[in-house]
Amino acid sequence: MLRWMLLRAAGDERLARWAAASPTVRPVVDRYIAGDTLGAGLKAARGLADAGMAVTLDHVGEYITDASQADEAAQVYREVLSQVAAEDLPAGISVKPTQLGLLLERDRCEKLVADLAQRAADAAVHVTLDMEDHPVTEATVALVEQAHAAGATNVGCAIQAALHRTPDDVRRLTRLGASIRLCKGAYAEPVHVAWQRRVEVDRAYLEAARHLLREADYPRFATHDHRLVAAIKREAAHLGRPRDSYEFQMLFGVRADMQRALVADGYRLCVYVPFGTEWFPYFTRRLAERPANLAFFLRALTSGDQR
Ligand SMILES: Cc1cc2nc3c(=O)[nH]c(=O)nc-3n(C[C@H](O)[C@H](O)[C@H](O)COP(=O)(O)OP(=O)(O)OC[C@H]3O[C@@H](n4cnc5c(N)ncnc54)[C@H](O)[C@@H]3O)c2cc1C
Structure with a gap:
């Protein structure tokens, strides 16, 4: 409640x-x-890179109310990409489609995603579209499909285990070759679209993770749940997957102890680093x-x- x-x-x-x-x-x-500015985000990224971790940088903001804010957000991401390339940081970007105006001007949003995807590809950077609440799930998956159709194979998205539609989305995106970040789901969703109990979400997560470990080239497992982390490690070892063929992702400021332990054990770890004022x-x-x-x-x- x-x-x-x-x-x-x-x-x-x-x-x-x-x-x-x-x-x-x-x-x-x-x-x-990490802080209000891109400088603060990059500082955090450098520190994490020194500790053997990759990062994905998120310029916070969502559900913009004026389409011009989409261009401003995209401009910050362009600066992120040029800094990441200049410093050769092990960094990707995480972008919320509603921050690029998905619900205001879909065409503009699609163009901005295409532009960022191209610039990111030039810098060998992966782009993850964050998954927001369920009214935009289909449109977000469609953005990934459009990006791939245009040759931008460096674009993937987050998928939320909590949603009933997730097994279909996982198959759909895996067939496409799009990289999925699997998370539990952070939004309050109604009962007709999402599992409500923890145990149901965890079970759905594990099922999706098993599918990804069998079928996907490079799955990204976003969770701090030590039981899921242990189950993914076991399953990956059982399938003979090398540790560099998938990664764990965790949030800046959450379970830093587990982040360090995973890196020390030779697992790949990517930290989600948010910066900005919104x-x-x-x-x-x-x-x-x-x-x-x-x-x-x-x-x-x-x-x-x-x-
Ligand atoms: C890299 C990354 C990207 C994400 N992207 C998205 C996205 O695009 N869309 C989306 O809906 N959700 C996203 N999430 C959030 C995700 O859906 C969950 O809400 C969140 O990760 C908590 O679930 P958990 O798997 O860590 O498990 P939980 O069972 O919630 O947590 C396990 C343990 O982790 C610790 N923990 C978890 N969260 C916190 C916290 N906030 N503060 C302190 N300790 C905490 C606690 O020790 C807790 O017992 C993302 C998460 C990560 C890690």
């Missing part, structure tokens, strides 16, 4: 302004967000993933720390 309330708060402008000004909230934001929706999803965070948020809201 609390999780649902928090996820619903993700789009609340008033709460976003309060959180941005709250001294109680800021330290927790700093745990999850962090509130991303941040609320992170809070919602951890019950202790929920308590913190409610305490801050009711403590008089409101401006």
